[in-house]
Amino acid sequence: xxxxxxxxxxxxxxxxxxxxxxxxxxxxxxxxxxxxxxxxxxxxxxxxxxxxxxxxxxxxxxxxxxxxxxxxxxxxxxxxxxxxxxxxxxxxxxxxxxxxxxxxxxxxxxxxxxxxxxxxxxxxxxxxxxxxxxxxxxxxxxxxxxxxxxxxxxxxxxxxxxxxxxxxxxxxxxxxxxxxxxxxxxxxxxxxxxxxxxxxxxxxxxxxxxxxxxxxxxxxxxxxxxxxxxxxxxxxxxxxxxxxxxxxxxxxxxxxxxxxxxxxxxxxxxxxxxxxxxxxxxxxxxxxxxxxxxxxxxxxxxxxxxxxxxxxxxxxxxxxxxxxxxxxxxxxxxxxxxxxxxxxxxxxxxxxxxxxxxxxxxxxxxxxxxxxxxxxxxxxxxxxxxxxxxxxxxxxxxxxxxxxxxxxxxxxxxxxxxxxxxxxxxxxxxxxxxxxxxxxxxxxxxxxxxxxxxxxxxxxxxxxxxxxxxx
Ligand code: NAD
Numbered sequence: 001x002x003x004x005x006x007x008x009x010x011x012x013x014x015x016x017x018x019x020x021x022x023x024x025x026x027x028x029x030x031x032x033x034x035x036x037x038x039x040x041x042x043x044x045x046x047x048x049x050x051x052x053x054x055x056x057x058x059x060x061x062x063x064x065x066x067x068x069x070x071x072x073x074x075x076x077x078x079x080x081x082x083x084x085x086x087x088x089x090x091x092x093x094x095x096x097x098x099x100x101x102x103x104x105x106x107x108x109x110x111x112x113x114x115x116x117x118x119x120x121x122x123x124x125x126x127x128x129x130x131x132x133x134x135x136x137x138x139x140x141x142x143x144x145x146x147x148x149x150x151x152x153x154x155x156x157x158x159x160x161x162x163x164x165x166x167x168x169x170x171x172x173x174x175x176x177x178x179x180x181x182x183x184x185x186x187x188x189x190x191x192x193x194x195x196x197x198x199x200x201x202x203x204x205x206x207x208x209x210x211x212x213x214x215x216x217x218x219x220x221x222x223x224x225x226x227x228x229x230x231x232x233x234x235x236x237x238x239x240x241x242x243x244x245x246x247x248x249x250x251x252x253x254x255x256x257x258x259x260x261x262x263x264x265x266x267x268x269x270x271x272x273x274x275x276x277x278x279x280x281x282x283x284x285x286x287x288x289x290x291x292x293x294x295x296x297x298x299x300x301x302x303x304x305x306x307x308x309x310x311x312x313x314x315x316x317x318x319x320x321x322x323x324x325x326x327x328x329x330x331x332x333x334x335x336x337x338x339x340x341x342x343x344x345x346x347x348x349x350x351x352x353x354x355x356x357x358x359x360x361x362x363x364x365x366x367x368x369x370x371x372x373x374x375x376x377x378x379x380x381x382x383x384x385x386x387x388x389x390x391x392x393x394x395x396x397x398x399x400x401x402x403x404x405x406x407x408x409x410x411x412x413x414x415x416x417x418x419x420x421x422x423x424x425x426x427x428x429x430x431x432x433x434x435x436x437x438x439x440x441x442x443x444x445x446x447x448x449x450x451x452x453x454x455x456x457x458x459x460x461x462x463x464x465x466x467x468x469x470x471x
Contacts, residue, residue, distance in 0.1 A: 011193025054194025
């Protein structure tokens, strides 16, 4: 893969003020595949100042002009989709087929979708004797995680740029390459200088320097609860708006009249996508006690169909985890699950046939009690907890008994019943009876899963200020 030795800001590739680099490690080979600069607070300061200078003119461009820039950016990324997919398969371990569709093509399409959203946006409204105007909030700092690296970048920068904001982005240090490809694409199309700025480096130095910078008006962050807390408190000092997309421990509630042969495999696939490295994954499968063993058998059968292997092999469905640290964390949770008395029914260790790479066997625990650590904490790996319930009210209580509230699923005999249960879940997204992901629907968390929404036309709202003019 191509290495990058410069940050991208003020419309140019800029030497780092810190003479150090970050190795990008392939999760399947454990070897370095590229390097990116490890920046510092001075790089951030220069990038933020460039974004501030650019804000005046960018924020006043016509909506149609911004829409066209986004379409050009999407087209320039389209030619890079194979490299994006390959990079993310190395960085995250995502199988190449899934990487191509979900990690590359989908976010590239989402850039262009934001062109449509801004064209259709209504930015002025009369209320009584007031004219209410939506104006871009200013310079937006974006900090993103590694699990869907380009997707999470696009969820922030596309609506921010569409709204008329300028951006300073710090991508995840473990998966930064697609962000650099985005910078290449922006440069190639001649996006006005200072509109999109990228500085790479660690969270504690580069990330916090962005949050604390006085010229940053808003922070849009996706990542862990722990980092989200820190960012919210640093941003709070500066009275900056925050949009936080944090962790999850989502539940899939299967009611006793659901078609188990469809519901259980769908639940397993959801939990295991991207080897469980998905914030919205349904990691708790909540099933009627009387049908618990049947559900476990169906879950095991589905798991056996998900081939684990090198992300670049055609037959691979589940690749390795992104890092040694991530693998060890997941293995630690599996040990804890065993100690706490959950029944290990599949997986539970490193696959013996894959000595190289950060692999963990897809794992199922049965008879899990919702108070156990494997049911309460975000594992971020291929681990499913099957939890029995006695009544529907009990199922809803268990589903909501978590600090998080990001996503969830319900499968019932009828859509009315599923909808009734979905409405009782304290979570930002619920899919009922196999409902598909919708790229127009807002995505985000209740409770400790975050503040604010991303994706679709409503995501634009996060990047606006409201001004009331009385006449
Ligand atoms: P992380 O919080 O460790 O890191 C995320 C980003 O924040 C990285 O770029 C990191 O460098 C930076 N960072 C860390 N500490 C910081 C600080 N003090 N100040 C500024 N920046 C800082 O998370 P991760 O391990 O990269 O990602 C996994 C987490 O992300 C999981 O908890 C997952 O659920 C969450 N996530 C949430 C969503 C969502 O939409 N809700 C989507 C994907 C991932």
